[in-house]
Amino acid sequence: QVQLQESGPGLVKPSETLSLTCAVSGYSISSGYSWGWVRQPPGKGLEWIGSIYHSGGTYYDPSPKSRVTISVDTSKNQFSLKLSSVTAADTAVYYCARAYSGYDYWGQGTLVTVSS
Amino acid sequence: DIQMTQSPSSLSASVGDRVTITCRASQGIRNDLGWYQQKPGKAPKRLIYAASNLQSGVPSRFSGSGSGTEFTLTISSLQPEDFATYYCLQHNSYPWTFGQGTKVEIK
Numbered sequence: 493q494v495q496l497q498e499s500g501p502g503l504v505k506p507s508e509t510l511s512l513t514c515a516v517s518g519y520s521i522s523s524g525y526s527w528g529w530v531r532q533p534p535g536k537g538l539e540w541i542g543s544i545y546h547s548g549g550t551y552y553d554p555s556p557k558s559r560v561t562i563s564v565d566t567s568k569n570q571f572s573l574k575l576s577s578v579t580a581a582d583t584a585v586y587y588c589a590r591a592y593s594g595y596d597y598w599g600q601g602t603l604v605t606v607s608s
Numbered sequence: 609d610i611q612m613t614q615s616p617s618s619l620s621a622s623v624g625d626r627v628t629i630t631c632r633a634s635q636g637i638r639n640d641l642g643w644y645q646q647k648p649g650k651a652p653k654r655l656i657y658a659a660s661n662l663q664s665g666v667p668s669r670f671s672g673s674g675s676g677t678e679f680t681l682t683i684s685s686l687q688p689e690d691f692a693t694y695y696c697l698q699h700n701s702y703p704w705t706f707g708q709g710t711k712v713e714i715k
Contacts, residue, residue, distance in 0.1 A: 528704075530652075538644075538652065538695055538706045551702040554609065587651055593658050594642030594699045598651040 494518040496588050496599035504582075504606050510575040514588030514599055515568075521546050522566040526591040529562060529573045531584040532601075539584075543591055544571055556582075578606045610634050612698055614707025620715040627683040629694055629710045636676045637700035643672055643681045644695045646709075652695065656681065686712070 500512035514527070521527065528543040542552035544562040552560045556575060564571040575582060583606045589595035611634040621627050631641065639659035644652040654663050656672035659679055669684045683690055691714055696707040 537709045538646075538697075540697075540704045540706060543702070543704070553703045591699070593640075594654060594697050595644075595652070596654055596657070596663075598653075601651050 494590060494597045496590065496597055498586060498588050498599045498602040500602060500604070502603060502605060504578055504604060505608050506579055506606055507577055510573070510578050510582060510604055510606070512573045512586055512588075512602065512604070513570050514572070515570045516590075517569070519590070520566075521564060521569050521571065527564065527571045528589050528591050528595065530587045530589060530595070532587070533581075533584045541573065541575075541586075580606050582606050609703055610637060610698055610701060610705055612696055612705050612707040614696055614710055616710060617708060618711040618713060620713045621686050622715045623686055623688060625686045625715075627686050627690075627712060629681045629696075631674075631679045631681075631696035631707045633677045633679075633698055633700075637698045639675045640698060640700035641672075641674070641679050642697050642699070643670075644697060645690075645692045646695065647692045655694075683712075 495517045497515045504510045526543045526545045529541040544550045559576045561574040585601040587601045588599045590597040613632045641659045643656040646652040655670050660672045671682045673680050693709050693711045
């Protein structure tokens with residue numbers, strides 16, 4: 493059974509960098525598929541952030557594109573999200589997911605609050 | 609970018625009702641669309657993939673149809689556990705985009 497688990501700080505100060513990691517179990521990232529990040533601001537809908545392929549190729553949403561970096565570490569079977577220069581608008585639950593005809597497996601999500 | 613317009617944004621229905629939710633794409637996306645159910649405090653769960661294929665383990669009262677620009681999620685007989693928010697997601701081209709969501713509430 494494929495499982496994903498997000499981890500990282502729950503509180504980030506404005507202008508700093510948000511860093512999250514998604515640990516994957518039950519499937520080897522290097523075997524294929526792409527892996528993505530989705531976020532959900534409190535009380536709002538789902539927002540696509542970006543995706544990374546096992547080969548390292550990336551695609552990002554144009555909105556936070558210049559601030560987003562997604563990377564993969566196949567040796568640890570995990571992938572990561574970095575979002576720089578955060579503001580209160582980046583406060584959200586962040587989900588990682590595996591992409592197979594859309595997203596088939598999701599992490600439970602982690603709330604990141606941007607506040608001083 | 610492809611815009612996904614989902615309607616209605618909310619609806620009230622009774623147990624046993626037939627419910628239909630629609631997503632329209634701003635350009636053709638073949639059948640590269642999925643439907644997701646989200647309950648409060650939980651991660652989204654995929655119900656339908658490739659527009660009309662039922663995810664393993666999902667009750668058969670859920671069905672999807674459509675291709676190109678118009679897609680529909682139907683719940684044939686609404687059950688108490690189906691009260692949730694539903695989203696469509698197009699994965700035909702980057703950036704992937706979600707519909708705005710439809711909250712299904714108890715009448």
